[in-house]
Each structure stands twice: as C-alpha cells, then as structure tokens.
Amino acid sequence: MPKLPKLARLDHEYVWHPFTQMRDWVKSEPIVISEAKGATLRDHHGKEYLDGNSSIWTNIHGHNHPVLNRALRKQSQKIAHSSALGFANEPAALLAEQLVRSARITTRHKDFQNPRLQKVFYSDDGSTALEVAVKLSYQSTLRNRPKTKPRFLTIDGAYHGDTVGAVSIGHIDLFHKAYSGLLFKSDKVMAPYCYRCPFNRAKPERADARDYRKCNWECIGKVEQTFNKADRAKSPFTAFSYEPLMQGAAGMIPQPKGWLHRVAQLTRGHNCHLIADEVMTGFGRCNDSSKLYASHQEGVQPDFLCLAKGLSGGYLPMAATLTTLSVFDSFLGEYEEFKTFFHGHSYFGNQLGSAVSLASMKLLAQKKSQSQRDSLRKNLRRDLKALWNLPQIGDIRQVGNVVGIELVKDWRTRKPFDLREQVGIRVCNAMAKRGVLTRPIGSVIAIMPPYCTTRAQVRKMISALYDAVAESLPPA
Numbered sequence: 001m002p003k004l005p006k007l008a009r010l011d012h013e014y015v016w017h018p019f020t021q022m023r024d025w026v027k028s029e030p031i032v033i034s035e036a037k038g039a040t041l042r043d044h045h046g047k048e049y050l051d052g053n054s055s056i057w058t059n060i061h062g063h064n065h066p067v068l069n070r071a072l073r074k075q076s077q078k079i080a081h082s083s084a085l086g087f088a089n090e091p092a093a094l095l096a097e098q099l100v101r102s103a104r105i106t107t108r109h110k111d112f113q114n115p116r117l118q119k120v121f122y123s124d125d126g127s128t129a130l131e132v133a134v135k136l137s138y139q140s141t142l143r144n145r146p147k148t149k150p151r152f153l154t155i156d157g158a159y160h161g162d163t164v165g166a167v168s169i170g171h172i173d174l175f176h177k178a179y180s181g182l183l184f185k186s187d188k189v190m191a192p193y194c195y196r197c198p199f200n201r202a203k204p205e206r207a208d209a210r211d212y213r214k215c216n217w218e219c220i221g222k223v224e225q226t227f228n229k230a231d232r233a234k235s236p237f238t239a240f241s242y243e244p245l246m247q248g249a250a251g252m253i254p255q256p257k258g259w260l261h262r263v264a265q266l267t268r269g270h271n272c273h274l275i276a277d278e279v280m281t282g283f284g285r286c287n288d289s290s291k292l293y294a295s296h297q298e299g300v301q302p303d304f305l306c307l308a309k310g311l312s313g314g315y316l317p318m319a320a321t322l323t324t325l326s327v328f329d330s331f332l333g334e335y336e337e338f339k340t341f342f343h344g345h346s347y348f349g350n351q352l353g354s355a356v357s358l359a360s361m362k363l364l365a366q367k368k369s370q371s372q373r374d375s376l377r378k379n380l381r382r383d384l385k386a387l388w389n390l391p392q393i394g395d396i397r398q399v400g401n402v403v404g405i406e407l408v409k410d411w412r413t414r415k416p417f418d419l420r421e422q423v424g425i426r427v428c429n430a431m432a433k434r435g436v437l438t439r440p441i442g443s444v445i446a447i448m449p450p451y452c453t454t455r456a457q458v459r460k461m462i463s464a465l466y467d468a469v470a471e472s473l474p475p476a
C-alpha cells in the first residue's frame with residue numbers, strides 16, 4: 001500500500017471501527033469524510049460521494065442544513081448541556097411536547113383500542129431507546145401483574161441494538177451467538193419475508209414478492225398459535241417488539257400491507273404491550289408524507305415508541321422512548337416505596353441535541369419536506385425498475401424512501417449467495433468507486449438517501465448500483 005495520508009494513518013493506528021473486521025480494514029486506505037452538503041459527502045482528497053444510506057440511516061434533511069446549523073449555533077451560545085438529574089431545561093421540555101403531539105393518532109378501530117402516548121424518556125441512541133422500553137415494560141408488567149413473569153416476543157431476524165437488553169430481544173443468530181451467555185431469553189415469530197416465505201407458493205417474478213405472493217396469511221396464523229400456546233402454558237407474552245413496515249438490519253424485510261394491523265390486533269387481544277422500534281422507520285422514512293411514524297400507517301399506536309437516528313436530523317446522538325400514562329403511573333408511589341424508574345444517562349435531554357431535534361421536527365412539518373419525501377419516493381420507484389434487467393437482482397423492496405435490493409445467484413431460482421462470498425461488500429465497494437456510498441446487509445444493498453436527494457442524484461445512485469452489480473457479479 002502506498003504511504004497513507006496522516007488522518008488515514010491515525011485511523012489505522014488508533015480507531016477500532018464498529019461491526020468491522022479490523023484485519024481487513026487496515027488493508028486499504030479508508031475514505032476519510034471531511035465535509036458535506038445536502039446529499040453529497042466529500043473526503044479529505046476532495047472527492048465527492050452521494051450519501052446512499054443517509055450516513056447509516058440517520059440523516060434526513062441533508063447535511064450541513066442551514067436551519068439545523070442555526071439551531072445548534074443559537075443553543076450553543078446559551079448552554080450545551082446541563083444535567084436532567086434534578087433540573088429541567090428549555091429545549092428538552094419543548095421537544096417532549098412536540099414529540100407527544102407528533103405521535104398522536106386519530107385512527108379508531110372496532111378491533112382494538114389504541115393507547116395515548118404522553119410521556120417522553122430521553123436517551124442517547126437507538127439501543128438505549130429500546131433498552132428503556134424493555135425495562136419499562138418489564139417493571140410495569142411486574143407491578144400490575146405480579147404473578148406474571150414478563151416475556152418478550154419479537155420477530156425473526158430482528159435487530160434492536162447492541163446493549164444487552166436490546167440484543168436479547170433481537171434475533172440475528174450471528175450476534176446472539178457471540179453474547180449468548182449474557183442475554184435473557186426472548187421468543188420469536190416468523191418474519192413476513194414474502195420473498196423467502198415457505199408458505200408463498202408463487203414462482204419468482206420480476207416484481208416485489210409482496211405484490212405477487214400466493215398465500216393465506218399463514219404467517220399471521222403462526223403468530224396466533226404462538227400467543228395461544230404461551231397462554232395455554234400459563235406463561236403469556238407481555239411485550240411484542242417490532243419494526244413497523246420494514247425490518248431494517250434484518251435485511252430490509254418489508255411487511256405486506258395489513259400484516260402489522262393483524263399482529264397488533266392479536267397482541268392487544270392477549271393483553272400484551274407493543275414496543276415499536278421506529279429507530280429506522282420514524283420521521284417519515286417509510287410513510288406517505290402525511291405521517292411521521294410507520295406504525296400509524298397501519299393504524300397502530302404502540303405502548304412504547306422508540307425513536308433515535310433521524311430524531312436529531314442526523315446531527316447528534318439523541319433518542320426518546322415515548323410511553324403511556326398507564327406505564328408512567330405504575331412507577332408512582334411514596335419515596336420509600338422505591339418505585340422510581342432507576343435508569344438514566346448523563347446526557348439525558350441534552351440541550352444541543354434537543355434544540356437540533358426541535359428544528360428538525362419543524363422542518364419535517366413544512367410542505368417543502370413533505371414534497372421532498374414524495375418526490376424521493378417516486379424517483380426511487382421509477383429508477384429502480386431498470387435493475388430488474390440484471391439476473392442477480394432477486395427482489396427489490398421499497399417502503400417509502402427505504403429500499404432493499406436482494407442479490408441472488410439467479411433470480412429464477414432465488415438461490416442465495418453464501419455470506420462468505422461477501423457479494424454485498426463487493427458491490428458496495430464498486431459503488432464507492434463510482435461515487436456512491438452505502439453499506440450492505442449480507443447480500444442486500446440498502447438505499448436510503450436524505451430527503452433532499454434530487455432526481456439526478458437518485459439516477460446516479462441507481463446507475464452506480466446497476467454498474468457495480470454488473471461488474472462485480474458476473475451472471476451464473
């Protein structure tokens with residue numbers, strides 16, 4: 001390798017990157033990002049790249065946004081941080097009000113009742129938002145039903161973060177194995193993964209598998225059986241955690257329309273909490289532009305709404321867990337009863353994070369943002385069609401402006417690549433050479449650009465993907 005520039009050298013010498021085989025990492029010069037504007041990132045050599053995954057799904061309005069920059073500047077001239085242990089602060093209080101307002105749902109059903117979310121517990125990232133929900137659900141269940149041992153049910157392949165509680169309710173075997181001795185047990189139901197569903201009798205077509213599936217909602221039958229079996233064993237599930245509409249790190253697995261509503265109905269019928277992990281799906285990622293949260297698209301309000309990533313517009317680590325008065329009240333009591341929620345982080349309700357999140361919420365409510373989201377969704381839908389020409393494209397799954405493209409050996413057989421072939425990594429490296437950055441999930445390429453991404457930029461992203469697949473994966 002030629003002599004590396006100073007920053008690349010320092011990175012190689014001192015930084016341990018997340019989810020990265022560091023032996024491979026140090027074999028090549030890293031891309032050192034030094035600035036950005038809108039959907040474009042620039043490295044320290046001045047080379048430009050499109051941000052194809054919104055900097056790991058965090059950025060929503062685009063980088064270096066004048067409104068968000070201004071909000072940060074203004075807040076930093078007052079105070080960056082003070083403790084929430086014993087003190088309140090202005091932006092955290094204003095943001096909590098906005099979050100509660102934004103999470104109102106007006107949909108009423110005869111099949112189940114939606115709760116109201118009225119309280120906000122802050123933390124730092126997606127994992128901690130889920131960790132909070134797990135602990136709150138656990139303790140409030142024990143308080144209200146002391147004889148019931150709280151049990152968690154989740155979806156196969158689920159990823160809810162890396163803290164021990166969040167990993168425990170996840171179901172990615174690779175991560176589970178590594179920490180099995182540390183985790184508590186949770187159960188799972190099958191994911192409604194139409195493309196690889198054993199109950200889908202449809203032959204492969206050149207379309208999203210949800211649209212041509214042939215089944216009788218057997219996946220819902222399985223969920224029902226799981227709840228009934230637990231009830232019969234007198235060991236009912238007390239919380240069901242899910243990512244609504246699209247399971248992200250599981251491999252961009254979309255849910256067919258109606259799946260979540262049906263599952264929510266079952267869950268409510270079994271007196272079980274719903275924990276919505278909207279860390280990826282929240283803030284308009286997966287919806288038509290009138291809604292901010294993916295659960296609402298299916299008329300579902302959870303008992304816990306976990307938010308992070310896009311909350312601060314992709315600027316600062318900031319997370320929130322919204323919950324109901326019923327959960328909140330179960331922690332009330334006399335001091336000496338010690339019913340307090342014994343949990344919290346130093347940067348709870350951080351002023352800079354709250355101020356930039358408030359500004360981001362305001363941007364989201366503007367017509368401009370709504371029309372950006374609509375255009376992005378349409379532009380992606382139109383340009384993605386070209387990919388069906390490639391035999392290695394098995395499934396193209398778009399939910400709102402999130403896309404997962406599953407690479408296979410041949411679309412006619414749906415035969416998967418072995419993880420060891422690293423096809424996702426190879427394709428993403430070839431995309432990077434073409435000026436587009438994203439990260440694969442196994443053999444699935446994720447495309448999820450910031451909302452400001454223009455039509456021409458979408459075209460560039462998709463054509464880079466097309467050329468990268470054609471170059472890296474010769475047809476079988």
Ligand code: PMP
Nearest residue numbers: 125126127159160161248279280
């Ligand atoms: N939940 C989901 C759905 C996620 O996608 C992620 C991160 N990719 C997390 C939780 C964990 O978030 P964080 O990395 O911010 O801890």
